[in-house]
Every structure is written in C-alpha cells, then in structure tokens.
Amino acid sequence: MTNGNSFSIRMAQPKDARAILDIYAPYVRDTAITLTSKMPRVDEVRKKMHIVKKTFPYLVCTVENKVVGFAYADKDRPHEACCWNAELSIYLDPNFHGRGMAKALYTALFQILKAQGFCNLYAVITLPNEASVALHKSFGFKELAVHEGVGYKLGEWQDVLWMLLRIDGANPETHGPPTPCKKLRDNEVDTALMMATALMVGVQ
Numbered sequence: 001m002t003n004g005n006s007f008s009i010r011m012a013q014p015k016d017a018r019a020i021l022d023i024y025a026p027y028v029r030d031t032a033i034t035l036t037s038k039m040p041r042v043d044e045v046r047k048k049m050h051i052v053k054k055t056f057p058y059l060v061c062t063v064e065n066k067v068v069g070f071a072y073a074d075k076d077r078p079h080e081a082c083c084w085n086a087e088l089s090i091y092l093d094p095n096f097h098g099r100g101m102a103k104a105l106y107t108a109l110f111q112i113l114k115a116q117g118f119c120n121l122y123a124v125i126t127l128p129n130e131a132s133v134a135l136h137k138s139f140g141f142k143e144l145a146v147h148e149g150v151g152y153k154l155g156e157w158q159d160v161l162w163m164l165l166r167i168d169g170a171n172p173e174t175h176g177p178p179t180p181c182k183k184l185r186d187n188e189v190d191t192a193l194m195m196a197t198a199l200m201v202g203v204q
C-alpha cells in the first residue's frame with residue numbers, strides 16, 4: 001500500500017532481512033534499547049521472521065521502496081493459557097523518527113492482531129526510553145511494573161518497564177486461540193495496511 005509521499009506499509013518478506021538488520025544493528029551495538037548483545041546474522045533475522053510469520057504479523061514501512069522501519073508481534077510466554085498475549089517490537093531508522101511512522105505501523109499491527117483474536121499486547125521497554133514510553137502511552141498502554149536490573153549490557157544493570165494494552169480481540173470461551181496471521185482473509189490484512197498507510201498522507 002503506497003500513499004502520495006511514497007510511504008508504504010506491507011508484510012515483511014525474506015528479502016527485507018538485510019535492511020531490517022541494518023536498522024536493528026546500531027540498537028544492538030550501541031544501546032540497551034534491545035537487551036540482545038550478540039549481533040544477529042542476516043540468516044538469523046530471516047529465520048526469526050519465518051517463525052514469527054507463522055502466527056503473528058511482521059510489518060515493514062518503506063519510503064521510496066526502501067525499508068526504514070519494522071514492527072512485529074511475538075510469543076509472550078510458552079503456556080497455552082497465554083496464547084492470547086503478544087509481545088511487541090518496533091524499530092525505525094533514526095533518520096525517520098518523529099514523523100508518525102511508528103503510529104502508522106502500530107495502527108496496522110494492532111488492527112491485524114485484533115482481527116486474529118489477541119487480547120493482551122505487551123511492550124517491554126528498557127529505561128530510559130522517552131520516545132517508546134510516549135508512543136505506547138499514545139495508544140493507551142498502561143504501566144504495569146518496572147523490573148529492576150533484569151539485564152546487564154554496556155557495563156550497567158538495565159531496568160525494564162512492562163506496559164500493557166488490552167485489545168480484547170476474542171472471547172477465549174467462544175473463539176479459542178488466535179487465528180494465525182497467514183489464515184486471515186487477504187482483505188482484512190489489506191484494509192489494515194491501507195488505513196494505516198493513509199495516516200501518513202501529506203506527512204513528509
């Protein structure tokens with residue numbers, strides 16, 4: 001889905017793995033925004049995408065066909081009782097921060113997750129991260145708890161804030177577990193991508 005200023009949101013494809021890693025790598029190397037310390041290889045990014053896409057949406061946003069950001073959901077905990085939960089990831093190229101692209105990506109992601117039947121969306125944010133906390137608050141996430149010193153990276157113990165948004169996609173009694181993303185009807189996904197892309201019309 002493309003808009004007037006050549007911004008678009010689409011499902012990630014294996015060929016995007018290199019661009020996704022190029023965006024992610026500086027956050028791994030230079031920050032504790034992700035608690036991953038070991039740089040993934042491009043084939044590992046591709047493999048992770050393949051596994052995620054069996055169940056969850058994995059989206060990229062592009063400007064003039066170049067991938068400038070990505071967002072996906074992933075398993076929260078392994079228990080069957082937690083199958084209505086999803087943990088979120090979102091990363092943008094710093095040259096494209098502050099233009100509403102994260103909002104557009106999340107708008108599409110959440111609409112798809114809701115259509116699938118997910119109920120609880122978790123953001124797990126290494127502190128401080130003003131931009132991420134603001135992004136999640138703008139969607140109505142509430143702060144649950146800070147887990148102090150859960151990871152050691154860049155010479156420091158890192159604190160992590162858990163935030164939750166309940167979207168009540170499905171009644172577990174009547175709907176059962178969420179529908180895998182790839183089993184949604186194409187038009188449900190296309191509508192979500194189109195509506196979110198439209199949010200960026202007129203934004204440079």
Ligand SMILES: CC(C)(COP(=O)(O)OP(=O)(O)OC[C@H]1O[C@@H](n2cnc3c(N)ncnc32)[C@H](O)[C@@H]1OP(=O)(O)O)[C@@H](O)C(=O)NCCC(=O)NCCS
Pocket residue numbers: 027033090091092093096097098099100101102103104123124125126129130131132134135136138
């Ligand atoms: C967090 C991140 C995804 C936000 O992306 P973005 O495209 O710049 O965000 P948007 O422009 O869509 O803004 C979304 C909301 O957050 C707010 N926001 C964004 N950056 C902000 C900042 N630096 N300080 C305060 N608020 C900020 C915006 O004002 C907007 O809120 P509003 O709608 O109430 O005005 C981006 O900064 C990023 O990639 N950061 C590095 C990776 C990261 O932290 N990922 C999250 C890990 S938990």
